Amino acid sequence: MTLVDVAKVAGVDLSTVSRLLRDDRAASYRPETRARVLAAAEQLGYRVNAQARALRLGRQDSIAILVPDLDNFGFTAVLRGVQEACEEAGVTLLISEIGSSAPERTDRLAALAGRVDGVLVAHAQDTDTALQAWLDDIRLPSVFVQRSIPGASVSVLFDEENNAAAMVDHLVAMGHRDIAHLSGDLSTDTAKRRKVGFDSAMAAHGLSIPRGRRADGGWNIEGGRAAAEKLVAGRKRPTALAVDSLVQAIGMLGALHAKGLSIPDDISVITIDEHPLAAHTTPPLTTVYLDQRELGRRAATALLDWVDGTPAQNLIVESPSDIIDRGSTAPPVAQ
Amino acid sequence: MTLVDVAKVAGVDLSTVSRLLRDDRAASYRPETRARVLAAAEQLGYRVNAQARALRLGRQDSIAILVPDLDNFGFTAVLRGVQEACEEAGVTLLISEIGSSAPERTDRLAALAGRVDGVLVAHAQDTDTALQAWLDDIRLPSVFVQRSIPGASVSVLFDEENNAAAMVDHLVAMGHRDIAHLSGDLSTDTAKRRKVGFDSAMAAHGLSIPRGRRADGGWNIEGGRAAAEKLVAGRKRPTALAVDSLVQAIGMLGALHAKGLSIPDDISVITIDEHPLAAHTTPPLTTVYLDQRELGRRAATALLDWVDGTPAQNLIVESPSDIIDRGSTAPPVAQ
């Protein structure tokens, strides 16, 4: 089932088969020959050997995307966009969970490096110096998606200031003035940028966010729960809670329910959309829509272009910042 | 950065470098030579070219796992187990979302076939004939995980009868006699086996499951919601609800809340554990613990053994069927 076999059956040289099968525009073939070769290839069930091809060409036609934790459903839509773009480009996508900076990870990364033409990094943690070192080491094109880190090569990000502002605008339009911000891990750039957007939007409405009205919820369920408990602990609760991610919002819901608060009667909540799950929490959550699929698509395209020689540029993907109203926000009531 | 380069620097033949770097036990080297070669390799930052190696060896040292939908968080733990096993074996894992049987999928599968030594199939759908055809076509070892299909080569499954029985036993021990079963897609073997286990366990307690007390929830949120609505619609509600998967339980919670039922006061619910999320729903869910990580590990091991020449066997992984009590079940009360 190699070129040689096909060539033998078709009675031509293997180079002819190779060119014909990839229909190399530079060459030409007699119609009869073409038919003979195609028939032979079909009959033998010929499939090009990806390894031999990669060896000869010096490229793999595949890229990898590194995700920190597949349990975290925050970036499945990004993955889907990436997958789509890869498909269109005829490139294989390797998804790899890199997990915490365990030692075994180094081996996994090393093995990966030899199999791909470039790397997408989703939701990287600033603190992950080993990852940075590896990226420097392999000298492959790499693009950060949705979350960047200080030494990042190229990043494709949302306009997070805008997204955070959209939450504020919606709540203020409902009449809220005492709004708390349950933020993502403030050591990550995404959270930092959302914080900035949040504060500017508040300021634009003549509001400010006093101490005790912001808590770092660390991008995970437990963090969201703890932060929510803190934010509603005082005598005077905020009338609304803006949460940086759906995963944290899950934890927040647990905290609010435990305290017996009803949504949106006692407190309004809004979050940023990352998963269909948002429509199925109790209660369903009003969210800022994020086109993560498009983000993934853009990031993948940028990386693939870079692999093809066009150096990639940093990119901010404007999201519509539309509100999907599922009823978890309402005008505030006097406490 | 090839063997030739290293050999040149070290002043030896490339074959020596090759053997030395893989420390081929059949050969031996002068300590001094070894040191020189190692130093040269280190200095030049030599990394073996995976493609050349694969070409020469005729094996890729990598396997793929096909998952239907990454949005569905039901098998992340399986993935983790697989990942672990691969790591220990020094094999690269490609995760690929195969999605619904779209036409573009064929290309993705074709590309995959050339890059791996074997395929793990997670949560396959019976109806997926294209997938079956592909598996037949590529003639690679393949192992089905957690869910099998009629023509499957080898499967690694849980003792699902047991898992379903565990739900029944727990509810009956609490005093329930009128128990409804929100099942998974009954065209899948997992759901079928759970149904069998469920019914036998009921029978063992002298109970039966009348019509109207079972509904097919189709392995997804919406299906779970619709099925739950159906199950609690009648005048006389069951006192307890056993749900086949966490994903469906999310939908069920929505339905019960919408109907104003409180858990576990009005109705007890139990499900099968598949994700940390179960601890963070409202209310947290009592579950049957499933060691999916172990399942994934076993499946991967079976596949890797098969790749190495030992044909794999069907395998049923006994799970402890321990109950994780998070308070969503209680003794029944008169309606």
Place this chain on the structure above:
DNA sequence: TCCCGTTGGACAAACGTTTGTATTGACCCT
């Protein structure tokens, strides 16, 4: 009829490994 351009296809090298075989000393034993 001769020359030349074009077409259709063959030949061969190279990509970076792995591994079977050949070669060279050195050492040991008798």
Place this chain on the structure above:
DNA sequence: AGGGTCAATACAAACGTTTGTCCAACGGGA
């Protein structure tokens, strides 16, 4: 001293592609 064993290394082929170069035949124009 001579033969044999063994250690240490070199040589070369092969894996399946892609692609630059070369060659033969053919057709057309002068």
